[in-house]
Amino acid sequence: MGASVLDLANRFEAIAADGFEGKPYDAALADLVRRIKADPALAAQVAHAVGIMIGMIEDSDPSGRFAYKTAILREAVAQLRA
Secondary structure, three states, X not given: OOOOHHHHHHHHHHHHHHHHOOOOOXXXXXXXXXXXXXXXXXXXXXXXXXXXXXXXXXXXXXXXXXXXXXXHHHHHHHHHHO
């Protein structure tokens, strides 16, 4: 795939940001998950990185404003681990 784990985690964050803004995101999420899952070790690393990202977002958002965004990221993690 060529991209670093951090780059891939950031791609998921961008997809989640689109979803948070009301834009369609399902197809982009499914495509990125599919490509990353071709390498199971990479998928595990990216899932871990996205999990850390979720924690950081939630820690900085006590009001829960970004709950929908983190829900999309959780969906990505679940798909990467499936």
